[in-house]
Structure formats: C-alpha cells, structure tokens
Amino acid sequence: MFEITLPDGKHIDSNLNESWLDFIKREIGAGLAKSAVAVSINDRLVDVSEPVQSGEMKVVTLKSPEGLNIVRHSAAHIMADAVTQIFPDTKVTIGPSIETGFYYDFDSPHRFSESDFETIEKKMAEIIKANIPFKRKVVSKEEAIELFSKMGETYKIELIEEINEPTVSLYFHGDFVDLCRGPHLPDTGFVKTFKLLSVAGAYWRGDEKNKMLQRLYATAFNSKNDLEQYLKMVEEAKERDHRKLGKELDLFEFSEDIGQGLVLWTPNGGIVRTVIENFWKKEHYRNGYELIYTPHIGRSKLWETSGHLDFYKEGMYSPMDIDGEDYYAKPMNCPFHIVLYKRKKWSYREFPFRWAELGTVYRYEKSGTLNGLKRVRGFTQDDAHLFCTMEQLEQEITRVLNFSIYMLKSFDFSSYKLYLSTRPESDFVGEVSVWDKAEEALEATLKKSGLEWELNKGDGAFYGPKIDILVTDSIGREWQLSTIQVDFNLPERFDLSYIGEDGQEHRPIMIHRALLGSIERFFGVLIEHFKGAFPVWLAPVQVALLTVADRHVETAQKLEKKFLKKGIRVKIDDRNEKIGYKIREWSMEKVPYILVLGDAEASLDKIPVRERGGKQISFEVDEFIEKINNENSGGVYF
RNA sequence: GCUACCGUGGCUCAGAUGGUAGAGCAGCUGAUUCGUAAUUAGCAGGUCGUCGGUUCGAGUCCGAUCGGUAGCUCCA
Missing domain, CATH: 3.30.980.10 (Threonyl-trna Synthetase; Chain A, domain 2)
Known part of the structure; x- marks a missing residue:
C-alpha cells in the first residue's frame, strides 16, 4: 500500500505497482503526464519511469527550474x-x-x-x-x-x-x-x-x-x-563590456610597457574617478570618518607581525632592498592603520575611531585571472578601519551598513543582497564566546535593516565574521561591492589596547570595511551598469556646445564662461564641420547634453538642449544651469 | 600559472595554397560656413607584438617570448 500526498494536500492510497507516469496519468491528468519530466518525492527528484512510493509528491514539469x-x-x-x-x-x-x-x-x-x-x-x-x-x-x-x-x-x-x-x-x-x-x-x-x-x-x-x-x-x-x-542577454553584456566601452569612450588604458593588470586612467576616466573620490571623501567626513594617508611600502617586520608573510605571501610581490632591509609593497592597508593606532594610549572615551583611506595596494594575481578593471594587480581600496569596544560593535556595524547602502544608492544601485558569514568549523582565531557576541551583533543589525539577507554558515574568514553586500546591475548581474569584516586577529597580533572605564587595558574590536570595494573594479561595474552613459554628475563632459558656423563661436564662448563659473564640465566644438557630424560624434561620446548654437541663439534668451536620445527642450540659460546643478547629486565634485 | 584561441597603421577590419602589405574611420592640408547622428578633394601614416629558426623568399610555416580573450584554478 502506497500513501501519496499531492501538493494540494490530497491523499491518494494506491496498491498498484506502477510507474509514476502511469500514476500521474490516472490520478492527475494525461495533460500533466505529457509535460512531466520528473517527480519530486519527499524533496528527492526521481524519473517518471520509477515505481511509485509513499510520500509527498510533486510533478516536475519542463517549465519549472x-x-x-x-x-x-x-x-x-x-x-x-x-x-x-x-x-x-x-x-x-x-x-x-x-x-x-x-x-x-x-x-x-x-x-x-x-x-x-x-x-x-x-x-x-x-x-x-x-x-x-x-x-x-x-x-x-x-x-x-x-x-x-x-x-x-x-x-x-x-x-x-x-x-x-x-x-x-x-x-x-x-x-x-x-x-x-x-x-x-x-x-x-x-x-x-x-x-x-x-x-x-x-x-x-x-x-x-x-x-x-x-x-x-x-x-x-x-x-x-x-x-x-x-x-x-549575452549579446547585451558584450555590448556593455567595460573593456570595449573603455576604449570607445577613452576612459582607461593598459599598456604592455607598464605591465599586466596595472591601470592607466585617461583624462576622461580621471574626471570620473575624481568625482567619485571627492564625493566619497565628503560623505565620509559627513559620516564621522577621518581621512588618513599611509605609504605604499613597509618593512618586512610589519608584515611578519601582521601575519601577511605567513598567510598571504602568494599575494605579495617580492621585497625590495632598501639599505639592506626588506620592504614590501602593501597588499592591504590595515597594518599601517594599526601602526597609527598604536602611536598613543587611547581611552574608551575616545572611541570609536573611523579611519578611512583611499589606499592603493598591490597584489599578485595569476595572469590568467586578470580581467580588465575587474581584476587587476594594483588598485585603490576605499578602505576604512574602525576601532571600538564590543559594546559599540552593533551600533557601528549598523552605521556602516546604512552608510554602505547610502553610497551604493548614490551610484544608482538600488537592489541589494546581504550575506552574513560566520565562524568556520576549524582554523579560526579568538574565543568562541567573542565570536558569538560579534555574530549576534551582526545578525541583529541585519534583522533591523529590513534588507534581504542570507546566512553563509562557516564562511567567515579565520579572523572574524563578516557581512558582504551584493548589488544587482541594470541587466540583472550581481556584483559584490561592499564588505564589512570584524577582525579579532590583528588587534591581538599587534597587541592593541585601550583603557576602559575600569582603568584596565582592554583589547579593541577592529572592523575592516570597503564600500565600493576597489575604485578600479567599481569603475568597471559602473561603466557596464550605465553602458557608458554616465549620469550627469559623473559624466566626463556634461555639456557640449556645438557651433553651426564660425560666427557663432563667440556665443559658445559666452555660454562656456557661464557654465564654467558654475562648475559645469563643458566643451566647445567649433570645428568646421556640419552640425549633423558634430552631433553624431558627441552622441557617440554619450555626453548628456548637446547644445546647438546658431543665429537663433545669438541673444542667448533661450537655448535648445538636446538630451541623450535626441529629445530637444528649450531652456533659459539660468534654468538650465539650475537643472544641471540639481543633477549633480547635491554638489560639484570637481 | 594551466589549456585553447587571438595579436596587421590611433580604431575597426581585408590580406586562398609562403613571393616582399590594403580598406573604412580617425589625423593633417585645402575647398565648403552648411541648423539636430557622417560635406568634399588631396596628403601622410605600418620593420604585420617581439626575438629566433625553416626557406632563394614569411604577415603567411616552426619555436620561444610578451600581451589579449574564454575557461579552469586562486582570492588568508
């Protein structure tokens, strides 16, 4: 006797030794039997030709995943x-x-x-x-x-x-x-x-x-x-490939003369990067961070203490000899930030510290893994290290998480997936009880955030639990950008301490975090997300002024002056070419606004603005300036 | 790093079976001053990634090397 439960809760008892296919035909319907490719019985998939058995069954059709x-x-x-x-x-x-x-x-x-x-x-x-x-x-x-x-x-x-x-x-x-x-x-x-x-x-x-x-x-x-x-969709991804667009829009360059995985930012890319970084700096100050700067190389002793020479040596370049002493290019910024921490004795009253740096690091990546801007050997992390007490951990994590979402949103990423990675089964540092407390803090933050998140049990680094944030781009691909990691290891290795309320020395908690990840990779993702058509505030050129004939150059220069005064990135095209030719070129450059200046605009009462896509709107000059300023994400970052 | 494929002027690409490089765009010069996605004529530009080999002769064949692409691997 077989007892079979259908998805709708219906129970069917059968004592026939038949195949699932026959069962479905008889009990559910011939139509469904035709499109049945398998049966799920107690969440296990079997062939429709298999004999029936007891349990909860579901017909798997072609249409299901x-x-x-x-x-x-x-x-x-x-x-x-x-x-x-x-x-x-x-x-x-x-x-x-x-x-x-x-x-x-x-x-x-x-x-x-x-x-x-x-x-x-x-x-x-x-x-x-x-x-x-x-x-x-x-x-x-x-x-x-x-x-x-x-x-x-x-x-x-x-x-x-x-x-x-x-x-x-x-x-x-x-x-x-x-x-x-x-x-x-x-x-x-x-x-x-x-x-x-x-x-x-x-x-x-x-x-x-x-x-x-x-x-x-x-x-x-x-x-x-x-x-x-x-x-x-594959074709679309190819069209958006940042390597292709990077060449077409002249945003960055790699050179055999310089080396694999080392990025050259062109003037166009340089503008975008400057805007990103200026925005980033301003927002960090506003969010309670202090900016620091640290060198690119450090003595081998530092990397011994940090453990990098033990655990991360494959990722580091060979040392250089300076006065008989080994120095390494930094693969990470943390040891430098820690040395800054160690320069004084701190009181719990001064906590938390939030030290941020756009720190350029160098990591050895196998040549086959290099990929445009997405995977390089020298890159700039939008790094920060926070030092706080265990009691402050949850509040700090919440703060970082909110800040992170704010930053990603500012760059037009509006869909997020969060992952909490917890203590690995074995090979981890620190006390289990400390891990548990930290994981609780992270989880509490995630729960309160109201965002979609998942647990990656045991997937944390050996030094602490972490939260990763994935964003979805405009064609549905996911990119991991932000990461927030608690570290129990480095404070121990560098013997960090602060004086608590009780007058005793305590070990601070350290948080590493990067919001955009690496500026290079983030730029690559941005290029593909926008298909090279950057929003106004990021666009290398925001307005192109095209003259119809030579006698209109003066009008263009007058306008240019006004725009420049307001911090608008403007270019005049006064070449002796037909207007259609110039429009085509600047359109292909994906410039947000094209203004054609001819006899009708000589007085500058009204200016005709051509948006990306070809739509034309007439503006008064001040009105248009106002519009661009509004689109500049609340400020001029250039 | 490994395997496969690719590497021709700034860009995109042609160059059967080896006979000593070609186009379009961009650039430069001239004509044209022409209103919403390519006006026109001319000029210039390449030791065919690099090094070596086979051959009377190599962009074309072979080897090495550099760089790129896809994937594998790696990413404490």
Missing part, C-alpha cells in the same frame, strides 16, 4: 553521445547542468574548436529527433566498473571507486551509457532547443595538478524564444 535543469543535464548526455559518436577516441568525464546551461568535459586526442559545433549539433539534433528513451539501471559497483573498463572510460571508473554505496545508477539512451544519479527526461525528444557556445580548458576535478580536459559549454531551453532571449 528543476525541470529545466533536468533538460540541460539530459542534453549534456546527448552532447556526450554525439561527441563520442563523431570522435570515438574521446573519453567522457562529467557533464552537469549549470546556471546558464550545461557543459561536458572530455579527454580527447581531437582538439575541439567552434568549427566542430555544427557537426556536433547536427548529431545531437538527430538523437533528439529519434525520441530515444532514457533508461535507468541500478547495478553493483563491480558491474559498473567492468562495463566502463571495457569501454576504456577510465574517468568513470575513478568516479565509481569513490562512491560509498554498494550500487550505482547508470543511464542509457540508445547505445550511450553514463554513470549518473539522474533523474533524466523520459526521452531525448524533450529537449526542445539547444546550442553549443564555447570550448575551454578545465582541469579534471578542478585540480590544476590533474590533466587539462576540454570543456564544451552549451545551453538548452524549452523554447526558441527563451534561447534567443538568453543569447540577447
């Missing part, structure tokens, strides 16, 4: 089938579904390239069209090993040997067989549309000591429309 995962996973098998048919010497390894599709890793004497895609896709289409059923078979490990060794599938054997169960499940479709937990589609025909995307190297089991395999990336969707939408 789980359903799409199954489609993609099955498509991965189909791809592996196609590839091994076309290239028989190929060994299969693993092929899971991922967020945007699926991949399969192969070990093959054949060098895959995009030119193989068509052949593979054609073969896959054949397999799909044949509606070949997926069949599950549970066998003993020995049996499975025998099967795969006959086939020469050594990777599969390695996987089976590590499975701690007496049996394993195999999935067949046609002549293809793969070790797999499942579930899979009823048959290959359920894959509606797919596309091979790229080929890349990937280590066997993700370990760089192992052999490099060839990974074929692909994706599958339930409709052509979904696929097209996905491809469009």
